[in-house]
Amino acid sequence: MKLLYYQENNFGDRLNPWLWEKLLPGVIDDDETTAFVGIGTLINDKLPRKTKKALLRVIFSTGVGYGQGMPQLDDSYKIYCLRGPLSAQALNVSAKLAVTDGAVLIRKLFNYHSQKVYKFSYMPHYELAGIGWSLVCERLGFGYIDPRWSIEKVLLSISQTEVLFAEAMHGAIIADALRVPWVPIITNPTILQFKWQDWCQSIGVEYKPSYIKRLHHPRQKRDILYPVRLARDWARQQESKSQLLHIAQTIQPTLSSDITIENLTQEMYERLQEFKQDFEAGLFL
The missing domain is CATH 3.40.50 (Rossmann fold)
Incomplete structure (x- = not known):
């Protein structure tokens, strides 16, 4: 499963390999037939081209933005969560998929x-x-x-x-x-x-x-x-x-409220566990 993120010398982008290698040990590799689209403003019309070898695209806490439009969602997309409600609206998907930015999981590590x-x-x-x-x-x-x-x-x-x-x-x-x-x-x-x-x-x-x-x-x-x-x-x-x-x-x-950030952290962690269970069940093979 290949991790997709902006290859820039920028804290937000470089959080991706640092964070996911700790939270998902043994999951990320160089197999481009499945793409893991994580932290960043990556959902736009350029996403299919950037993941052109992918048969499956895992969307995890990603945001919509940049580009000239939205990708055409099909069965190759498995959305676990999005950055926020505006991303869900732009993609015309359930508001329940809007959680928050995946970087909130830093609370589990630092x-x-x-x-x-x-x-x-x-x-x-x-x-x-x-x-x-x-x-x-x-x-x-x-x-x-x-x-x-x-x-x-x-x-x-x-x-x-x-x-x-x-x-x-x-x-x-x-x-x-x-x-x-x-x-x-x-x-x-x-x-x-x-x-x-x-x-x-x-x-x-x-x-x-x-x-x-x-x-x-x-x-x-x-x-x-x-x-x-x-x-x-x-x-x-x-x-x-x-x-x-x-x-x-x-x-x-x-500053968001303590209860809000704790609830969002727990919700994001639960979505991560759901993804890990799907991975272990062979859903992405």
């Missing part, structure tokens, strides 16, 4: 009762992460969490903060699972709000993002224009610093 190190931390989108945000956070006394770091380092860093500012959606998902209040951030209009709304509805909270300007990272090249760029970059970072500080001072962070 001890999240860590000593707090930072009052606030910021985790940008992986495409926008870099030295600029690291410098801004350092000057504010905030933690900086890079989604390109190792899974273990990101998990520990999130658990050590009191409030997470997150443009990276799986930063917020993990924060909520680890009982860390979070604030969604948008610095780039290309952020897909549908997937955030889908997940937020699954955990019973309202999606209320805070908007700040995109921060362009400093160039390291030293030439005749270096002093000019240095002054420009300092001004940009000061502006980002002011915007983050304003959010910290004025925005109430979000």
Whole structure:
């Protein structure tokens, strides 16, 4: 059974092999005749082409989004659960299939009762992460969490903060699972709000993002224009610093209720056991 996920150096995508190898030992291999479609916004018209060798496609906690439309569901699709109600509506399937994002199962694997190190931390989108945000956070006394770091380092860093500012959606998902209040951030209009709304509805909270300007990272090249760029970059970072500080001072962070996240974790775990029973019964041979 081949695991399908976006092959990017991004925390949310790299959670897939890390998480499923621990929860489903001996299940994932290189057999492309069955596809396991897990964490990510993977359900769209491109999915059949990405799994063209698959006779069966297991959908487990996946979200709808991107692409130009929906795949034509047929007998090759076995849906155990989806990221949220908007995904179920888009696919025109039972609302009972809408649980939440599979990353909630981190609660079964990670001890999240860590000593707090930072009052606030910021985790940008992986495409926008870099030295600029690291410098801004350092000057504010905030933690900086890079989604390109190792899974273990990101998990520990999130658990050590009191409030997470997150443009990276799986930063917020993990924060909520680890009982860390979070604030969604948008610095780039290309952020897909549908997937955030889908997940937020699954955990019973309202999606209320805070908007700040995109921060362009400093160039390291030293030439005749270096002093000019240095002054420009300092001004940009000061502006980002002011915007983050304003959010910290004025925005109430979000957190789902303890009972909601525990119920969703248990429901997701039960769906996982259902899949494991089907696998052991030879359903995917």
